[in-house]
Amino acid sequence: MTDILQLLVYGLVLGSVLTMGAIGVSMIFGILRFAHFAHGDFMTLGAYLGLTFISAFGLSAWWALPAAMVGMAVVAVFIDQVLYRRIRRTQPVILLIASFGMALILRSLVQLIWGSDNQSYATGIQFPWRLDWLGGIRLKPDHLWIVLISLGLVMAVHLFLTRTRLGKAMRAMSDNMDLALVSGIPAERVIMVTWVIGGALAAAAGVFLGIDTRLHPVMGWSALLPVFAATILGGIGRPYGAIAGGMIIGVSMEMSTLIIPAAYKPAVAFAIMVGMLILRPQGIFKGTV
Amino acid sequence: MTSLLEARDLYGGYGGVDILQGTNLRVEPDEIVVIVGPNGAGKSTAMKAVFGLLRIRAGEVLYKGEPITNAKPEQMVKRGIAYVPQEKNVFPSMTVRENLEMGAYLMKGDLSKRLDKVYTLFPKLAERRRQQAGLMSGGERQMVAMGRALMIDPELLMLDEPTAGLSPLLIDETFERIKEINAQGIGVLMVEQNAKQALAIADRGYVLATGRNRHEDTGPNLLADPEVAEMFLGG
Amino acid sequence: MELTGIASYLVSFLTFAGVYAVLALGLNMQWGFTGQFNIGIAGFFAVGAYTSAILTTPGSPAYLGGFGLPFLVGLGGAVIASTIIGVIIGLITARLRTDYLAIASIGIAEMIRLFIKNEDWLSNGVRGIAGIPRPLQGTPLDTPLGYLLVVVVFVVGVYFLVERAYASPWGRVLRAIRENEPATAAAGKDIANFRLQAFVLGSAIMGLGGGLYAHFFGFLSPEAFRPLYGTFIVWVMLIAGGSGNNRGAILGAVVVWGIWSVTELFTDMLPAEHATQGAALRVLLIGVLLQVILVLRPQGLLPEKPPRLIARQRRSR
């Protein structure tokens, strides 16, 4: 029982990371209609930006987080302006392939700038609290923070999307870009905001991953497929669904080792996803029509 | 007095050949102007060009005397021009109410007055305010589309076939509404295939064919012209 | 036959490109014609490669087979196996929309790879299968050039079949499905059936590509079928070449594999101390070149154009 609870805790941590990535993927898909394959490398770059802030200004990882988020938001908007904007009027699949090329570019940049060895934010190990009232499960302060901050960010995004006009305009754009233009919705600005949110959350995911594990130029790329799985599970274009998707994928990946050989672990995310697609193709929460 | 809208000698298209071959359009304040013509004549293209959705290669568009050639749609809305496209004119996954709100995206302040106005014009929309627009019948969508455009309290309303797919009752109503709207001092430029009815309420009309102006006259005169009737209005 | 250095490099380069061209043609059938977003190419690729390898290698106690059968039997097996897998996956995913099919297919491909990786009895697992024979052994044509000829024959053959299919009424229905399913159904076409046919045929072609790959390399391990080189590069080839255009698919394979290989010559000019940075720079360059193609020619180098009407020229109006 403790085993299960313990893995559940870990699953929630992993789920938070995936959620941060999946919300961005989901929003970008909703508005620009393409699966953003560079999102994993956004996470990587965000994590490394965090590293730079830590080593340059001596910040702690938690203070580097907002800085990395801002930095990544800027990078994301920049990339959109120089690349994606130029091909936005073509088919989505072109954007998809372009984002794939962008993934290659970002990864090699990270490698050129920061090198290819493992790095980490802080030396040392943080030992967990033992929660005896909860069957003796172990809980690390970092993990608690990761989950709490993720929750906060999710709430913020939720409020933004439902309470602000810009948030609603995003949904309008994802429905019918031409009509949004005709209605006077400043499409370019909305797209920019989408990238700001997507980039910032990707950076959060990257920094969380860096805090929890280590930094490596392929760290984000490796997490990309589970992030997609979470997006699908939640229903494409549904940021709230992404939360549920992220948590389900995270928890089931961590728990899977209880029943199947660990070598098949990466297949778990896919198996859930494929099963889901076949049984309920719109995702848990209906995806966009 | 300057015209509300004036388009002079427009040339432009979708990349290849020019669809518009020197089209001219003019709307005076308080006027209802109707464009009729065969399918594929370039009517929708002309509307899109005026509204900045299409690059105009030559010619100019003036709004109240100021040039707005190739300005962004956002600018058009800010200046008080509203446009309802012919196809895909609602946000399918948003509710009726949200569709209307999007129409007033650039407007600051309380929307409830404007919403009420649209709801009185189209009571059906009030009834269905929570329905997703994508799931509505063809005619219902047209209402949503019109309603969305009216949310900005425009000075010039551009409508591309507003009555296509509407029931006779609603067509009558729609034209009534258009007259009402016009009576409040809003200029209306519309493309119509329901030509007889449209020309009947029009101050002026254009007949467009292959991107050029073929006839221009008052509505009643065009209706009376046997050639126009034979060629474009269905006898 | 003696070949000079550059020529034999070219031979090997073209063999590679040829194998990829087969995969790109298979993808074109699924995506270019029908609009099926399969990003699980690596799965079919792997099934084809492993089937042919198991059938043609000499016996081994470590894994299933090998049966030491001839090359063509191996390829036939590759096609049959990937057809079967194609039918199964095609039926499972029949109801899925584009984006969902994409994600489901990549998931299934990864599952196939993990299966191959972990089921030693079948595929020798992570150790891989070595000693896959080349065809034409014992003949004077048992050279790299000979194998290139074999690959070219298959590329041409597949091109012919696929191009005919494209120009035929069959291809017309597929394109109609790609554009609008309800309308195609209303025109009396059994969309599920056509979609399945296209998916399976595309998969079979990918399996053939896998077989050609196995005999070119002589060794298979699950590493070869990771998404980057098993799937994405094929997509890049098709999109850069021109999706919907079979010649575009072939051209894309040559150009993209060219970029992938030739960029190395540029970075070789850097001093040797900077080899690591050079390699990263090269990947950067690949990424940038790819973007340049996409921005300048979003429809691909050879954009799709409606096939010439196969019937006699219509009377002039």
Add this chain to the structure above:
Amino acid sequence: APMKIGVLVPLTGDLQSYGEPALKATQLAAKEINAAGGVMGEDVQIASGDTQTSPQPGVSAAQKLVNVEGVSGIMGALSSGVTIPVAQSVSKPGKIPQISSASTSPVITSLDDGDFLFRTVPSDAFQGVALSQITADKGYKTVSIIYINNDYGKGLAEAFTTAFEKQGGKVASTVAYEKGQPAYRGELQQADKGDPEALVLIGYPENGQTILRQALEGGYFRNFVFTDGMKAPELVENLGAEYLNGSVGTVPQARDDSPGAQHFSTAYEEAYGAVPPKPYLDTAYDAFYLMALAAEAAGSTDGVAIRDHLREVANPPGEQVGPGEFEKAVKLLKAGKDIDYEGASGSVNFDENGDVPGTFGEWTFEDGKIVTKRIFEPTMPK
């Protein structure tokens, strides 16, 4: 024409951090050889190729080396998954000798390579025995294994288990891990079953570091036994010295008191700074050196001729020459004498399969440093 040797290593992709030092080691060898007058009087050149840690680009790069650069031999590749297809589709048909410095897969021993594939690193079959020996020496009776799910990890895990059980030890559980996962706690939980005293971690730092961190944080393990793949200084930097103290590992390694090893480390340090405590530098150096010696002995840059002379210069009998003694070797060869190269990584004597036996080092973390405790030849327990 001057002799050109291809160096085929991963410069991008998962194993890139091993590619760079290996390339440097060969550059060092080339520098020394050229300072000593070069091969047949001309400077030997290096052409590098990037495998991207994947077979397709690896083979393509090898093709380029052979056909465009016109190399006479290939040093590489590192991972067996690339080395084997290169041997089968490039070296063997092109009749070019290939020496891998890091591919430890047992498959290579029996591979039908037309005798063109060699390696300067012992097969995993031996390291498994060495690993079992140091584990037993530490006094561990029951251990668990977590290994990377590839040929390297699997081969070592199996060899270790066989040897360790023969020695009377017990393997509580064996878990394969997939690389690139964000977390490995499930794996650790599995490995924790059956009260193991230590974790035998066979893998690479890329994910190994995550596993270590999560093992420590989760309180699963405190004691570790590593293999060569995890001999990486960044672990200390990233995890903290105190947690690694006392953990031990094996690595294929020459006796470091041998003149060859000493020469190599001094020369490397002079040229590039401290020798990174990563494996497969000395083996790369030796592979390159042997290739040059064999060409000198053959008096030709033809691939087959070089291959035919590889064993002659590498194996006894003959006068021993070592790193830094190229000039001497040339003289001996010119005088018609037989030579026996004793390399930086050991005696490097090729058997009929192109394999080398080897000695292994036992290394450990001491106050944040990786130190070699001893060098030994493993013996299979009865």
Add this chain to the structure above:
Amino acid sequence: MIQIDNVSKTFGGIQAVRGVSLEVAEGSITGLIGPNGAGKSTLFNMVAGLFPPSEGRVLLDGRDITGLPPHKLFHLGLVRTFQIPHEFSRMTVRENLMVVPPGQSGENLFNAWLRWGRVKQEDSAVLDKVDDVLDFLEITHVADELAGNLSGGQKKLLDLGRTMMTDARMVLLDEPGAGVNRTLLGKIREAIQRLNRERGYTFCVIEHDMDLISALCDPVHVMANGELIASGAMTELRRNEQVREAYLGGGMSGQMGENARPSNQGDAS
């Protein structure tokens, strides 16, 4: 020919069609009118197999076709057009029409590969037919355009053209007139009549243009709020108070719209 038997359809909370029963007689041109959102298209979609009814049955020639998929219905001779045009955007107009004819042997891959000659021959017959249809609809000049580039009205014509490419027995037309130029619409009307007379096609037409309906259809069914509220000849329906209130509008009679604007009456005719 078609018998709709007590059919209902609910979408989530909305009951779009409630217990409608009606018949389309063989050889007739039946009209279906009603206010927007009355459930007409929904009824059509159920008959055409786009989705099954929640309740009730649909019979074609006495055979139960409830829930059959569209392609099967097509082969039973039932074709339809869409209210919102469904063109094949990245195919030429000509190809759009060439897709339709059933039983093309080139739709079988093996024929395409092995019996190229025959496929070619067949295609050339198809092409002749296509050219006739294009001529008829006056869109020959855009025959080689991609269909996605057509104007709104042209797309409607193309949709109609597709139904003319086959030997249908029963054609469902969902607002063939919306957005179509009235002069052309007159010709379409004639074509429908001719197909009906000469080839015995049965039509069921949804349309809001009363000119077209009264010239073409007998009988006409009126739906409102998902229910069938009246049936009969157009002249009778005009006198039906319920119909006028729900659909035609207060003072209307005769040529639509004219009573609404008496001031313009003289000019209009």
